[in-house]
Amino acid sequence: MLQRCLDLSNCPQVTNTVIRAVLQGCSNLQTLQLDGCRHITDAAFQPDHSPFYALHACTSLKVVSFARCSQLTKDLVLFLVKACRSLIDINFSRCKRIHDDAIHLLLRSATDLQRLNLSFMDITDKAFTTEPSDQRNGFYAMGRALRAIDLTQSSITDVTLFALAKHCPHLEEVKLSCCSEMTDVGIEALVRSCRRLRVLDLNNCALITDRGVGMIGAYGQQLERLNLSWCMNITDKSVVDIARGCENLQELLLVWCTQLTDASIDAFLPDDATARTQVLKLNFSGCKGISAAHVEIARTKGLDIVTGS
Template identity: 25%
Template sequence: MGDLSKNEGTSIMHLPDDCLAVIFHGLDSRMDRNSFGLTCRRWLHVQDFNRRSLQFELLRRFQHLESLSLSNCTDLHDSGLTRLLIYGSYLQKLNMDCCSNVTDYGLSLVASGCPSLMSISLHRCLGITDKGLETLASACLSMKYVNLSNCSQISDKGLKALTHWCRQLQAINISNCEGISGVGFEGCSKTLAYVEAESCKLKPEGVLGIVSGGGIQYLDVSCLSLSLLKDPLFGIGFASCLKILDMRLCRTVSDTSVVAIAKGCPLLEEWNLALCHEVRLPGWRAVGSYCQNLKTLHVNRCRNLCDDGLQALREGCKNLSILYLNGCGRLTSVAIELFKFHRTSVCIKEIEILCIKPYWEFS
């Protein structure tokens, strides 16, 4: 009876970690694997420790694997990437988000082992510098999609290498990269159609560099961190292929830029000007006069959108179908009702959209 009562006190929690790892590896359902770590902290540790080895086990078993995610493998070091030298030749897409212990040497292993790589996400890879990016760019010439958001050690030098070597580059995310001014984009390929640069310190010549290839269709420069006397976004006025432009929270952008953009971007379909307080009547008149393909416009909380400005939008923008409008203190209820009466086909929405959904998700 004593032995029996002793056995009754035994549970799965008494199993050593290696046995729990065997159980984890034996789970076929992705949902079960994701839920494994919800049991307790110990099981979460086993899940985190074995997720990386499971990824590489799959890579060994399926040697023609084209996509691999190592996202959030915070314990992954450079040495863990050596298997890519053997098994990475067919790999086309690699996600290394938040792999904070990977350095330039690890990225050189990726470059050597994955010559067919077309997409890589390095979000918050704090150990990666320009040197590693240069190595990657010179080896992976078919690269099309690159996410460098929150990579604090990347500058225009690394960006220049990327745009120089990767002439098929289509999309790049440099959000929150404070070391990038944008000049590294100068001379980029016409294939570059998507640039996400939220909360960057772009210079005027950097914006000109982004549009220098002539193929930009989507551009996010929201929350632009600039304190320059010169109008920072004047160069966008030369982006004749631009369809979606996010300038939310660009507080320094004045009528000069808005007029240039309205005139120089005839294909513009969506424009986010929320919280652009320096846009005044000349800017709104330019939007109404020249943006005839515009379908969606965000003017939330624009302090200097007045009744005359809304009238200019009402009388212009013939293809407008959605107007995000709220918190504009200078607008009267009469002007808003007149807009609704004359433009019944336009849906006015008060819910503020924080960002425009991009063409391509880096995740």
Template identity: 25%
Template sequence: MAKDKINCGLHLLDLPWEDVLVPHILSYLPLRHIISLQRVSKTFQSLVQLYLANCRSFDSTQLGSQLPKSAFSSMLRHNSVLQRLDLRSCSDWLTDKELLPVIGQNHHLLHINLNSCVQLSRQSLVAISLSCPHLRNICLGHCEWVDCLSLRSLVDHCKHLEAVDLTACRQLKDDAVCYLAQKSRQIKSLSLAVNANISDAAVEETAKNCRDLEHLDLTGCLRVKNESIKTLAEYCTKLKSLKVKHCHNVTESSLGILRKRDVTLDVEPPLQRALVLLQDVVGFAPFINLQI
């Protein structure tokens, strides 16, 4: 009796692409591995292009710092469903020319990270504000091109902002931050770090308007003083962490209030600070003698 022949001709690419391969296989692979599949064959190249056209998240850091400008423009030219876009590792070459087409066709973006993308201009932030009305989280750290007018545009059009990173956006002054706080009362996380223009006025306005604030970074804001930190303690009862390192006018008289509420601070209590300094200067290490 002849044995039944078993059909072994089924290949990976014979599986349904949109229903099986893209959502249940490719979506679990690191982006750099997916991109490398394009080299296998023209069929794999078509599969990868389908994946890139339908992916909800694009994180350039998964590709390292070697992502070419031409490759970036090609990879996302057909995508209109992005929800997360992280371009931190593209900071060396990313300009408005590359970013604007991606922003213009993706109206569902919720999270955008442009940290240190210094070659962009205020035009990019205006485009984000007009194209991404559902935006919740944006990182603009070290983007000194962010100015008051472009931030106002963002705040006016993006009504659901919950996290904003404005670290080292040195063009911004108190009035811009006050406008942000008045219009985006649902903000939970805000960084104003490394900005000598920010003073008590911005912090107090943030405290009084953003009652759901959980995380605030004021590192290096030299004009911030105890008065605004006390206002923060009074109004922001949900605060979980506060960074005030290098804020030389902020002392324990205000921080102690937050410390009693178990708010995480990046500054040690006075006694511990003194012991650390002493140890650094003379090599002294405090100890307790447990001998009886």
């Protein structure tokens, strides 16, 4: 069959038998989406010993999504590493039975992987820590092809950010929402190394302060979207640093950053000397220090501001 993309997401009738039939019959399949197919297990992907039942699609697959497939485990990852060598995009969001050791193996082995979603999996630093034995065997390039990673609500610390900075310099999109143990030190390491970052999500990262955001302003010239919502420790200084340094920014979310004042709006007001070339959307919803009158004045000067009121 010439089927290249198949989306079976949220289909309760999908079972291991269905998946095996797809993998056996769709030899040109490149994208397989199985989000929410809660009945499938690792067995759906295990090769049959008979040559007449080869899983032909595995060699052509480039994109797979298993979000909320709660029965999948490390055995699936082992299979993907061995049989699906062309994968560039994997989504394991909410697959809580896949743990650090499996992700570590994946990063070591899937050298062409470009996008990886590990959100809501309780992943820790162990998934990203390079062991001495890895280095002796030449695994310096762990995750080097990664362009995007989603670690939303993970149990990672600065150790993971140091690893990403070291091994993944081509990252363009990093989502770290609700990673409450990261600090400014890790953010500085990340933005210093990953100069191609276009999207950075630090929503509800409680330990981030003006120091870390200042580093984003200094090194995030390519940033297009930055989410600092619920970062309660940042002040107007952070916003000024972003306004000065992130010249390509298109969207800045500052929802419930309660220390901000009208000075944060002033940082983005255009003037003849520093007129921005990019359209910028600012979200100050929940920022009680921002006055409605100042917002209206800024809007008359061309700023696109959302306040939630």
